[in-house]
Amino acid sequence: MLDVKIMNENNIHPTAIIGEEVKIGKGNTILPYTIIEGKVQLGDNNVIGPHVVIGCPATDTKHVDLKFGDSKVIIGNNNVIREFSVVEQPCYEEHTIIEDDVFIMQGVHVSHDVRVNRKCVITNTSVLAGIVKILEGANIAMACTVNQYATIGQYSIVATNAACMKNVRPFSRYIPGRPVSVNEYAIEKFGFVKYRKEIEEYVLNGVLPHSKIISDIVNEFNYWVAKYGRQTY
Template identity: 35%
Template structure:
């Protein structure tokens, strides 16, 4: 299906759109950017403007085609498919890597994804969430209204961050973090149960999720349902000095 782009929207040179996307009024998308299929991008969204760095150039990308030189044009933005990007969301281009948003995410009004952020699939970023640069938000994470992430923070898969929280350190997989500064208060049992885990399995994983013990042996991880096994293994194998 063809894209539906409002006549007041600005699509800059170097922007690649897939199919069946909706782009609302007064939205500005600046290249280099690549956007997948079936995204709903609301009014007054900005995607691909320069990262907030005093020393970097700020070209008028909506007027001039990018030269393809990352030192001058930035590393751009890549967005997957089937996302809902609500009004006033902003996504900055990368400075040393591509700012990347996965698929099936819901980005609520006024949320901000800063330069060089990596965001996985199926995330929920609530209204007025602000991320610093270089953050990594894993699949299925849920950031509550008004949460603030310090630059280079990592939020694990399936983790929940409470509204108004200030996150200054890593939030582990399938944990719940709240407060200022944010602290882990428990395990996201609801999120795990929705992924098909029973109480016994959640209890067995509990010490690992809380960072107290290694992953249980005996093949438990391989028996996890769906893509959860792959996600847990990827989180366990991640480089601890990611940034």
């Protein structure tokens, strides 16, 4: 039975199942038949469901016993996780993480140990395999698959139906069978217009940026690339 304070501070449908170890903030809407179980930390003002599953054991061939480990699923604030989506418990790293202001559309599979940073959009029926990192402002278009250990850079986009086997650079567009191009839409949307030439040189020619704001973005991307060793488009 959920704490009365949690019930009063959130809108939780009576058909939702919330596990004993789940910690919930306030202002959340949890819609019918959603299941949140295991060690899950949920922030404030999220909309989840219906028929969403969060915190289920990882789908991993080395972890088939369906036991819950000590690692956590951490979900921040102001996220939308639409119907029939799944967010799995981690099994290799400390957390599965969805930060803030993320929009996860219908039927998305967020596997174990995935990290989705702020302001990302993951569209319908896309699959993020284990240990994938989706960095700030990235957009995964409809029905994409992102392979294990891949990092999708900040403010980039992966095209509809793409099978993404490598890393995708920040500010780039990955469309299978075409040269990598610049995600002009994100430059406009997120306020990077004054850095357009610098971004173009980085995406198209591999020239490292000189301004701090863009260098910091590239350095964060490079950290994850170095950690997991995947090649980059």
